[in-house]
Amino acid sequence: xxxxxxxxxxxxxxxxxxxxxxxxxxxxxxxxxxxxxxxxxxxxxxxxxxxxxxxxxxxxxxxxxxxxxxxxxxxxxxxxxxxxxxxxxxxxxxxxxxxxxxxxxxxxxxxxxxxxxxxx
Numbered sequence: 618x619x620x621x622x623x624x625x626x627x628x629x630x631x632x633x634x635x636x637x638x639x640x641x642x643x644x645x646x647x648x649x650x651x652x653x654x655x656x657x658x659x660x661x662x663x664x665x666x667x668x669x670x671x672x673x674x675x676x677x678x679x680x681x682x683x684x685x686x687x688x689x690x691x692x693x694x695x696x697x698x699x700x701x702x703x704x705x706x707x708x709x710x711x712x713x714x715x716x717x718x719x720x721x722x723x724x725x726x727x728x729x730x731x732x733x734x735x736x737x
Contacts, residue, residue, distance in 0.1 A: 628728040632691045638680040660695035691730025699723040
């Protein structure tokens with residue numbers, strides 16, 4: 618079962634599950650900016666998923682959780698957040714390390730990955 622609570626943003630899923638976590642950024646005019654949204658998930662003190670996104674024409678982006686992600690991360694209670702970085706600065710490995718403007722838009726929110734009863 619894959620569930621995203623639309624009020625709290627809490628994500629619940631089982632290991633091996635796949636599914637989308639949709640985000641909408643309203644009230645931002647980003648048309649002339651060099652920016653990235655950073656989705657980061659952390660479990661047991663380590664970043665377990667970090668991806669960079671830009672908004673689509675409707676002001677949205679979607680994080681796709683795939684079974685390899687949930688198998689690697691879970692079962693565990695993890696937390697995710699979303700940060701916007703304007704004029705991102707990258708290290709040699711392609712990871713964003715700074716920017717001219719950095720703001721956390723979604724505070725750390727729970728993501729519970731439970732063990733699957735039966736893996737397919």
